[in-house]
Amino acid sequence: MALIKEQINILIVDDEENIVEFIKMGLEAEGFKVYAAYDGNDAVYLAREVNPQIIILDIMIPGMNGYEVCSEVKKTIKTSIIMLTARDEIDDRVRGLDLGADDYMVKPFSFKELLARINARLRNSFPELTNVINIGDFRIDDGAHEISFENKLLVLSPTEYNLLRYLLLNNGLALSKQTIIENIWGYDFNGEQNIVEVYIRYLREKIGDKEHSIIRTVRGVGYRMLVV
Template sequence: MYQADQIKILLVDDEPTILQFLEMGLRSEGFQVMTAEEGISAIQTAREFHPHVVILDVMMPGLDGFEVCKMLKRLENVAVIMLTAKEEVDDRVRGLTVGADDYMIKPFSFEELLARIHARIRNQFPQLMNELTIGPFSIDDSRREIRYEQRTLSLSATEYELLKYLVIHHNRVVSKAVILENVWGYDFGGQENIVEVYIRALREKLDDRDHQIIRTIRGSGYRVDLS
């Protein structure tokens, strides 16, 4: 995993309410965040800030998102996630053609955006990946290992991703639907009870008989409590 405070994110959107919402959410996750409301200032900010990820709206006054994306890709080693209210396939194709690394349609969930940011960092900035310690857990993405109280857990690939997701989002309730989206994938066609099966397996491996490590929040989901 990586330390979030190592990651710089530039938000570019001409809607102040969206900028404020995303900036607040990403700062709360620990990221360094800068914002811009139009294309020229976005390019200027990128030159000074050197972001790892740019969240870029398509429809803006002056330079649109497609032009900004092309200029950013010439200037920086940067991951660009484009946002648009349009659903036309042509826009998505054009965005990817000019260099965008991912594409999201408004409205979208913050959790989905966060998952895509994590994916882009893993894929494009592997040098930032290292061992992350959170409470009694140590997550080593390079070795695909998680240790709990210095004990290396024997985990399947899915168990590893699920426990990592819960630990990274510790002290926060995450629903089964959110877990399915972020661990199994957006097009997962199975049943939500698969989450219960994997939670049970993790509790056994953590020796969590009393459900004090992975708590069930009835009617809401699961939460890992760490002080």
């Protein structure tokens, strides 16, 4: 995803300096403005000072723990929180999400996966900072109202553009035909549901998806875009 990165602040909160440096180095190389805190109290103070769009927050930190930081920060700041932990317990995940966390990663993790999750959070929570979105081999340029695939511009009708964009922004999620109709054709659409099948076929032809491995059919549900 191409973003106005100089406007994006990311706060890393972890008491392990090597992890902080590893993440900080990678994010700065991507063009983000990165801040770091090593305990919960400093994290809350710094969050209020710099208003980060993303907080990468370890649970087991000195002072206020990650859960407390998450709860406190979410009261006053619009931010997306990705919680980090060495513990892979369902209860821990549920507790964090209930307190307002937006995503969850278990250590150890790859930087590539973390970056993908950051981009997803920015795309969903701060669309105003997005001008061009890269998802796998697809490139969405909302300004030009164009989508490219494998560096080739796709010739799309307005409906095809809107449908492909919607599928891409919901990459990985199974979407029912009704949901697709409501978002692309509108709630007052009175036509047949097979309109979705028709346009999915158009899109598959245009991106060469003969095996249906990119736009997948989910039996009994609808369709799922799967781009990695």
